[in-house]
Amino acid sequence: MTLKVYLSGEIHTDWREQITEGAEGLDVVFDAPVTDHAASDDCGVAIMGAETSKFWHDRKGAQLNAIRTRRGIEGADIVVVRFGEKYKQWNAAFDAGYAAALGKSLIVMHGSDHQHALKEVDAAALAVVDAPAQVVQILRYVLDGRLPG
Amino acid sequence: MTLKVYLSGEIHTDWREQITEGAEGLDVVFDAPVTDHAASDDCGVAIMGAETSKFWHDRKGAQLNAIRTRRGIEGADIVVVRFGEKYKQWNAAFDAGYAAALGKSLIVMHGSDHQHALKEVDAAALAVVDAPAQVVQILRYVLDGRLPG
Amino acid sequence: MTLKVYLSGEIHTDWREQITEGAEGLDVVFDAPVTDHAASDDCGVAIMGAETSKFWHDRKGAQLNAIRTRRGIEGADIVVVRFGEKYKQWNAAFDAGYAAALGKSLIVMHGSDHQHALKEVDAAALAVVDAPAQVVQILRYVLDGRLPG
């Protein structure tokens, strides 16, 4: 049984690639949001026409991205949500809440400086890690029972 | 049929009181998280014993608060989530995602400076407002069909 | 056990009043959308600010009305949907589909001229009638087992 993993959150570093490459050979399929920032911001107006108001410009895009995001989360066995160093990242926390309400197994990844601010999100997770390599180790253990070292 | 409303998010201003007082006379019951910041942070260790690690100190508390939060959201007809000016407020976005996944009617409240950062959260909402008085107007309209002015 | 009935659809005649008055003395509570046409159209911009585009003007209002409509349908035992003589009334058919997907008991009311066009909607209903008095008779029978005449 292939393990389906959705990789939500921070889009400015290569953490998704690190996980995907690290998990080579494991029976996992990965899904993720569109990580091209400009495309993600402008997809709505690019396809459905320009808006004069930034609010509706953003809404058109966010709703389009929601088609992909919801399908990814709803179809996943595990949802990994990474919080990076910068920005508000409210969409990441939103995805975590969405996944938690659906009963998905949640893995949260963040640096220790965010520990207190993320305590409610962490409290809904089955694992809290700070590095992509740990996610790979978790996937390998969950699938094959093998531990690192 | 009484309207059940859960007021999630920012705990540093009196927006909940403004809504509660504004809604006097309407058939609404309000619920909310514990808004005493210190109690909310320390409830876990206060009841279940101290922890040397901040991570587990926080987890004990966050899990205890989750008992109240989940019950409040799951029992609500409408979930209002307010984002204030400061802090990460990831728990607010988490609650919004949780409410959205359960199909609750979501109202998001925030200032215009947060508009872009909150676009995914707003896109899941049936109403986006910036002031408590607007929430009261919405509740009055939803219950009685009366508009302001 | 009080019977909860949601009255969806046409807002230009007094069919809701006929049902409500006819059902006096029965253990029924009725709910319905806001039937003040102007308020229903403009509620969104009245509370959340004007829009230059008609599309967003309408969306703001329709989303606000959805708070009431969804709660009404989700809380109902029976959803009655009436199609009048005029207009497209797509919101009525939308409500019927929404109610059907939730497994609600559906009663559809319309004149015989609409019979063929409404065949898919009728096919999801447990009763198809053409007059408000028949709805009252159904409610009385469902509650008390009494038939007319």
Add this chain to the structure above:
Amino acid sequence: MTLKVYLSGEIHTDWREQITEGAEGLDVVFDAPVTDHAASDDCGVAIMGAETSKFWHDRKGAQLNAIRTRRGIEGADIVVVRFGEKYKQWNAAFDAGYAAALGKSLIVMHGSDHQHALKEVDAAALAVVDAPAQVVQILRYVLDGRLPG
């Protein structure tokens, strides 16, 4: 992960073919109602015997078509509903409501003349478009993150 798309609504133009052909090469499977108008109208009596009443003639057929429609909508990731220029098309709005209640990602397609009449249906959609090519662009973006142009 193959994207499953159900194409509901208007059956008098070739919009389904335009989408299907436009989406060639994408990992999508399409489903749709029976679009042969005569077969769709008469399927019930053709298989289960004639009726003297038009109402039951239509019901037999509509219930048979419902087997296909419900399976199509329930199995879909995305439900596209197109409203054409003519006819009442209440079955299209019914399908949209059915899909919305199940939490499906809804795309609504219609000309601008229907904008006001469809506002409740549009308000439940994640995208509102007027041309089949836009649906193809959305599917490509949702699957591969590529935008037109």
Add this chain to the structure above:
Amino acid sequence: MTLKVYLSGEIHTDWREQITEGAEGLDVVFDAPVTDHAASDDCGVAIMGAETSKFWHDRKGAQLNAIRTRRGIEGADIVVVRFGEKYKQWNAAFDAGYAAALGKSLIVMHGSDHQHALKEVDAAALAVVDAPAQVVQILRYVLDGRLPG
């Protein structure tokens, strides 16, 4: 917490009265189908107009009765289904299957001569009894922990 009990099945003896009277003083509310045989058979045509075909005559009535039956079963904590000595009673077995699929606590009542024919229905039940007094004893035990004698 009041115990909600739906009494389905045989309508030719006074078993419902025996249970209702036996349970006096217990915190139980009972619901049941319309047990007036003639009304139950003819309710559809009495309210919605005569049919020339017996099949549609019966369908109109059965669909109307389904409004009451489904609400009764869906709202119940316990569904009691009694099979009498005579008739096919397929509606009773249908109700039992419906209740079982919803995870309701099922009590089946029948004489020993029907034991083998009802084995699949009994196998879905939490209790199988042959007399109304036993149902009363079960309700008293479930509510108050008191056993007979």
Add this chain to the structure above:
Amino acid sequence: MTLKVYLSGEIHTDWREQITEGAEGLDVVFDAPVTDHAASDDCGVAIMGAETSKFWHDRKGAQLNAIRTRRGIEGADIVVVRFGEKYKQWNAAFDAGYAAALGKSLIVMHGSDHQHALKEVDAAALAVVDAPAQVVQILRYVLDGRLPG
């Protein structure tokens, strides 16, 4: 998308074979209960040991058969339930109720002499037929839109 069909009910004639053979070439997979009457009756005690009481003998078997039946119904798109000329066949009506509560598309097959007794079961069905060939015609129409003749 392969159509999954569960064939419940009467086990004394070859109606399942007629449907399976008639549907050759269609994208359908069929499932059914164990139709070997003796095996079905005795499976419980054959595997888990003899019982002195007929009631528990039957219960052991019925529970074992329920593993197969529930999986078959829960996994099906369409549940066909056939009522034969003889016996009580309460398990068939139970399966129909179970399928109806799960929202499965239900097809009921029976001779006209059972019409009145099966009216509640028929009222939950999307098609009522009397011959296996009609089921094949329905499957062909649902899958390919082709009508007989």
Add this chain to the structure above:
Amino acid sequence: MTLKVYLSGEIHTDWREQITEGAEGLDVVFDAPVTDHAASDDCGVAIMGAETSKFWHDRKGAQLNAIRTRRGIEGADIVVVRFGEKYKQWNAAFDAGYAAALGKSLIVMHGSDHQHALKEVDAAALAVVDAPAQVVQILRYVLDGRLPG
């Protein structure tokens, strides 16, 4: 909104009374299994007739108790499960798993000697305590935000 709490598990000490008395004045209603050991063991045969086999004697009783237990857990906001010093107490762990799968807020109570053996049960809980007074403190905090001391 009254808090509904189900008290599962050990029946040999007065921990339920300690919680009930400690929670006086709070808006809580408690439910629990029948705690009269003999009645609980023999309820099935007392009402439905003796069995020669201990296995069926026990099954009759356990199924009857399940009517009360499932209703209690399904209706609860919070499920408290206490493991005492003695016995296998598999029914307590079963109730904890049942509650966890339904998404109930779970509080587990046990002495430190059982910590390792209960780690999977504890891992599904939002709070792990060892004394009834802590449960009271949690209920008070969840309802009123007040902490001890």
Add this chain to the structure above:
Amino acid sequence: MTLKVYLSGEIHTDWREQITEGAEGLDVVFDAPVTDHAASDDCGVAIMGAETSKFWHDRKGAQLNAIRTRRGIEGADIVVVRFGEKYKQWNAAFDAGYAAALGKSLIVMHGSDHQHALKEVDAAALAVVDAPAQVVQILRYVLDGRLPG
């Protein structure tokens, strides 16, 4: 349709191998928890860092194992839970309760000495056996209708 079976419980004997080998040639896929006791106990700290407290050491591991366990149970058609001679095995009973609440077909395996203590768990099962060979016989019967001997 491949039968998916999750093998929960005791990890000190080769009962899983006996079932897997006995079921060779049947269309079954098996899943199970990690059965390497040391890995299962220490997986959390091995991947996410050491803990000074045994409670959190165990929690980290138990939550990690829960990712695999929940996926296994939720994806299964049949959940087999074996209770061995020794230890508390509360996780086995927890899994049984979890599976029961999800409506999975439950098979419980244990020796006769545990019969009374497991009566609530057994009462939720569709089959109770004491040997792995019986599970194989059940799987063969459920899939192919063949009985032993």
